[in-house]
Amino acid sequence: MAAQEADRLVDTVRDREIGVEQQHLDRVYRRLDETIHEAEFLMRDAARIGQVGTPGALAERDAQVFRAGVHLNRLTNEYEDFLFGRIDLLDGKDGKKGPDGAYTSIEPADDAIRPDATADIGETLHIGRMGVLDAEYTPLVIDWRAPAAAPFYRATPVDPGRVVRRRVIRSKGRRVLGVEDDLMRPELTASLDGTELAVIGDGALMAALGRARGHTMRDIVSSIQAEQDLVIRAPAASVTLVEGGPGTGKTAVALHRAAYLLYQDRRRYAGGILVVSPTPLLVAYTEGVLPSLGEEGQVAIRALGNLVDGAEATGYDEPATARVKGSARMLKVLRKAARGALEGGDAPQRLRVVAFGRRLELEAEELTRIRSAVLGGTAPVNLMRPRARRLLLDALYAKSGAGSRHTDPELAAELRSSFDEDVSTEDAFTDFLDAWWPELTPRQVLTAMADERRLGRWARRVLNPGEVRRLARSLRRPELSVHDVALLDELNTLLGAPARPRRRRELDPLDQLTGLEELMPVREESQRERAERLAAERTEYAHVIVDEAQDLTPMQWRMVGRRGRTATWTVVGDPAQSSWPLPEEAAEAREEALGTRPRRRFELTVNYRNPAEIAELAAKVLALAMPGMTAPRAVRSTGVTPRFTAVAAAGGREAGAAVRAEAVRLLELVDGTVGVVVAMGRRAEAARWLEGLGDRVVALGSLEAKGLEYDATVVVSPAEIADESPAGLRVLYVALTRATQQLTVVSGPRDEPDAGGVPDLLRD
Numbered sequence: 001m002a003a004q005e006a007d008r009l010v011d012t013v014r015d016r017e018i019g020v021e022q023q024h025l026d027r028v029y030r031r032l033d034e035t036i037h038e039a040e041f042l043m044r045d046a047a048r049i050g051q052v053g054t055p056g057a058l059a060e061r062d063a064q065v066f067r068a069g070v071h072l073n074r075l076t077n078e079y080e081d082f083l084f085g086r087i088d089l090l091d092g093k094d095g096k097k098g099p100d101g102a103y104t105s106i107e108p109a110d111d112a113i114r115p116d117a118t119a120d121i122g123e124t125l126h127i128g129r130m131g132v133l134d135a136e137y138t139p140l141v142i143d144w145r146a147p148a149a150a151p152f153y154r155a156t157p158v159d160p161g162r163v164v165r166r167r168v169i170r171s172k173g174r175r176v177l178g179v180e181d182d183l184m185r186p187e188l189t190a191s192l193d194g195t196e197l198a199v200i201g202d203g204a205l206m207a208a209l210g211r212a213r214g215h216t217m218r219d220i221v222s223s224i225q226a227e228q229d230l231v232i233r234a235p236a237a238s239v240t241l242v243e244g245g246p247g248t249g250k251t252a253v254a255l256h257r258a259a260y261l262l263y264q265d266r267r268r269y270a271g272g273i274l275v276v277s278p279t280p281l282l283v284a285y286t287e288g289v290l291p292s293l294g295e296e297g298q299v300a301i302r303a304l305g306n307l308v309d310g311a312e313a314t315g316y317d318e319p320a321t322a323r324v325k326g327s328a329r330m331l332k333v334l335r336k337a338a339r340g341a342l343e344g345g346d347a348p349q350r351l352r353v354v355a356f357g358r359r360l361e362l363e364a365e366e367l368t369r370i371r372s373a374v375l376g377g378t379a380p381v382n383l384m385r386p387r388a389r390r391l392l393l394d395a396l397y398a399k400s401g402a403g404s405r406h407t408d409p410e411l412a413a414e415l416r417s418s419f420d421e422d423v424s425t426e427d428a429f430t431d432f433l434d435a436w437w438p439e440l441t442p443r444q445v446l447t448a449m450a451d452e453r454r455l456g457r458w459a460r461r462v463l464n465p466g467e468v469r470r471l472a473r474s475l476r477r478p479e480l481s482v483h484d485v486a487l488l489d490e491l492n493t494l495l496g497a498p499a500r501p502r503r504r505r506e507l508d509p510l511d512q513l514t515g516l517e518e519l520m521p522v523r524e525e526s527q528r529e530r531a532e533r534l535a536a537e538r539t540e541y542a543h544v545i546v547d548e549a550q551d552l553t554p555m556q557w558r559m560v561g562r563r564g565r566t567a568t569w570t571v572v573g574d575p576a577q578s579s580w581p582l583p584e585e586a587a588e589a590r591e592e593a594l595g596t597r598p599r600r601r602f603e604l605t606v607n608y609r610n611p612a613e614i615a616e617l618a619a620k621v622l623a624l625a626m627p628g629m630t631a632p633r634a635v636r637s638t639g640v641t642p643r644f645t646a647v648a649a650a651g652g653r654e655a656g657a658a659v660r661a662e663a664v665r666l667l668e669l670v671d672g673t674v675g676v677v678v679a680m681g682r683r684a685e686a687a688r689w690l691e692g693l694g695d696r697v698v699a700l701g702s703l704e705a706k707g708l709e710y711d712a713t714v715v716v717s718p719a720e721i722a723d724e725s726p727a728g729l730r731v732l733y734v735a736l737t738r739a740t741q742q743l744t745v746v747s748g749p750r751d752e753p754d755a756g757g758v759p760d761l762l763r764d
C-alpha cells in the first residue's frame with residue numbers, strides 16, 4: 001500500500017514538472033509565432049520602403065527572419081525535442097570564457113550555499129536547438145552551441161560548477177512528453193521559488209541508450225557527455241585529433257562539431273565543411289544528424305569512394321590488391337603512367353606538313369627527342385601540351401630554313417609568326433598533335449595501366465611482378481573500386497585538369513535573401529543533392545572532418561589532403577579498428593595532409609553502444625589484435641550474454657538456415673534492426689539467406705560494418721573474417737562491436753568451436 005502511495009506521489013510530481021515545462025514550451029511557441037509575424041511585417045515594410053538602415057543591420061535582420069522562418073517551418077512539422085534541456089543554477093561569480101568559448105570556470109558565489117547545505121536556485125536556463133529571445137530580449141531558449149549552454153553538458157557530480165539539476169525534456173511537436181533529471185549536487189537541499197527542487201527519473205543518458213535503433217543515426221544533443229563536449233567545442237584553429245574505442249561517440253561527436261563550427265562562424269564554414277566517411281552505408285546512416293540539428297545542406301558528407309567528381313566506386317579490392325593500390329609507392333607508378341600513357345600504340349611516328357610551299361617532316365627520332373625534352377619539366381602532363389606544340393613548330397621552322405632569310409629581327413619575327421599560324425591551322429598538324437600529345441583523362445591512364453606489360457615498365461623497381469599482375473588484373477574490371485578513386489584523384493593532379501569555366505561561389509542562403517518568399521523555402525533539393533552539388537562545385541573546404549581515420553590509406557590521405565590545404569581539421573578514429581595493414585606509412589601521409597597546424601588530442605573513453613556483456617567478448621579479440629590496448633568502458637549492462645551456435649560449414653544450406661533462424665529469433669526480441677556480418681566473400685550468399693525477412697534485417701560484409709550499429713547482430717565465422725586480410729583481427733573486432741543489445745556468433749569448422757559453440761578466437 002505504502003509503495004502504491006509512493007508511486008502515486010512520484011506520478012503527481014512528474015505530472016507537475018511536465019506541466020511546468022509545458023508552460024515554458026507554450027511561451028516559446030507563442031514567441032516564435034510572434035517573431036514570425038514581426039518578421040513578415042518587417043519584410044513587407046522593407047520591400048515597400050526599399051532600403052532601411054545600414055546594410056549590416058539589414059543583413060542581420062534578414063538572417064533572423066530567415067532562421068525564424070526555417071525553424072518555424074520545421075517546428076510545425078512536428079519537430080521532436082525542439083526544447084530539450086534545462087539547467088538550474090546557483091548564483092555565481094563572474095566567469096571567464098575558456099579558450100573554447102565555453103563558460104567553464106563559473107563557480108557558485110561564496111554565499112550561494114548556506115552552512116546547513118541549503119541553497120536557492122538563482123537562475124534557470126532552457127537549452128534547445130536554436131536560441132529564442134522574448135520581447136525584452138531575455139532568453140527563453142539558449143542555443144545548445146552557445147557558451148552559456150556548455151554547463152548543461154559539462155557539469156558532473158565531481159565538477160558541478162553552478163549546476164544543481166540538469167534536466168532533459170522530451171517533447172514532440174508542441175507537447176512535452178516527459179522529463180529526466182540528473183542531480184549534480186545531491187548533497188544540497190535546493191529550492192526554487194520557495195519549493196524544494198524535484199528530481200524525476202534516473203537520468204537521460206541511460207534512457208537514450210536503451211532505445212531501439214533504426215536505419216539512421218540520431219543526434220545526441222540532449223545527452224552529450226562532458227568528455228565529448230570538450231571535443232565538440234574545441235577551438236577550430238587547429239587540428240583536433242580524437243581517438244576512442246568502438247561506440248564512444250566519435251562519429252556522433254564529429255557531426256555535432258560540424259554543427260557547432262557553423263554556429264560559431266557561419267560565414268567561414270557555410271557550405272565549406274566536408275565530412276569524409278569510409279562507406280556509402282555510413283554516409284546514409286549519418287546523413288540525418290545534421291538536419292536534425294538545424295543544419296541542412298551546409299555540410300557535404302561523402303564516402304571515400306565518392307570523393308572525386310563523376311567517380312562512384314562500387315567494387316571492393318581483395319586485401320592484397322588494396323594494399324598495393326593504397327600504398328604511397330603508387331605515386332611513383334602513377335607519375336610514370338601519366339607520362340607513359342601519352343605513348344599509346346597508335347601514337348603517330350612521323351609528322352608531315354606543308355609550309356611556305358615546302359613539305360616538312362619530323363621523323364620518329366626527332367619526335368622522341370622533343371617529347372623527352374618536354375617531359376623533363378615538372379608541370380602536369382596536359383598542361384605541357386602547349387610547350388610540346390611550340391617545340392614541334394620550332395623544329396619544323398628550323399627545317400624550313402626560313403630562319404636565315406631575314407637579319408632584321410622584326411621581319412624575322414613576323415615571318416615566324418606567319419609560319420606558326422599557317423602550320424598550326426593545318427589539319428595535318430592539329431590531327432597529329434591530338435594523337436601524339438592527347439589531352440588525357442585520369443580514366444584513360446588507369447585503363448592504360450590495365451595492360452600488364454606497360455604497367456610492368458612504369459612500375460619497374462617499385463612493385464614486384466606479382467603486384468603488377470594483381471594490379472593490372474584488377475584494373476581490367478569494369479567497375480571502380482574505392483581504392484581506384486584515390487588513384488584517379490592523384491592522376492587528376494598529375495595530368496592537370498583542363499581549364500574549366502569558373503562557377504559562381506556557393507553562397508550562404510543568408511547572403512541570398514531577397515524577399516519574404518525565402519521564409520518558407522520550398523525544398524527543391526534534398527540534403528544529399530545539395531551536398532553533392534556543393535562537393536562538385538568545391539575543390540577545397542574550410543574544415544575537413546575525417547571519420548574512421550584509421551582506415552585511410554596513404555593514397556587516400558593525399559586525396560583528402562588536397563581538399564583541405566587551407567582547412568582546419570577534425571580527425572576521429574580508433575587504431576584498434578584499422579583495416580589498413582601498414583599504420584606507419586599511413587601516419588606519415590596523414591601528417592603531410594594535416595600540415596603544420598598545432599594538434600590537439602582528445603580521448604573518448606566510454607562505450608555508449610555495447611552492453612558490458614558484448615564489450616567483454618569483443619575485448620578478447622582486442623587483446624589478440626592489439627595486445628596492451630585497453631577497451632573503452634561500457635556504461636550499461638543488459639544481463640544478456642552473447643549466444644553461440646556452431647554449424648558444419650560457414651556457408652551453404654545448413655549455415656544459411658541457421659543464420660536465418662537466428663535472424664528471425666532476434667527480430668522477435670528487438671524492436672529495431674538486425675545486422676548479419678559475414679566475411680566479404682560471402683556477402684551475396686548472406687543476402688540470399690535473409691531474403692524475404694523485411695528491411696529491419698540486413699546482410700553486410702565485414703568491411704561494410706564500419707561505423708554502423710544494430711539492435712542485434714549475428715557475426716558469422718569469426719575465423720573467416722579474421723583470416724580474410726592481414727588486419728583481419730581488427731576487422732573482426734569491428735564486427736563484434738556493432739550491437740546495442742544482442743549478439744549471436746555462428747561458428748564454422750575453421751573457428752574450431754568448443755562444445756558450447758564458442759570459437760577459439762573468443763575463448764578465455
Ligand SMILES: Nc1ncnc2c1ncn2[C@@H]1O[C@H](COP(=O)(O)OP(=O)(O)OP(=O)(O)O)[C@@H](O)[C@H]1O
Nearest residue numbers: 220223224225246247248249250251252608609707
Ligand atoms: N552522449 C551520448 N548520448 C546518447 N547516445 C550516445 C552518446 N554518445 C554516443 N551515443 C550513442 O552511442 C552510439 C555509438 O556512437 P558512434 O557511432 O558515434 O560511436 P563511434 O565511436 O563512432 O563508434 P565506432 O568506432 O564503433 O564507429 C550511437 O548510437 C550514439 O548515438
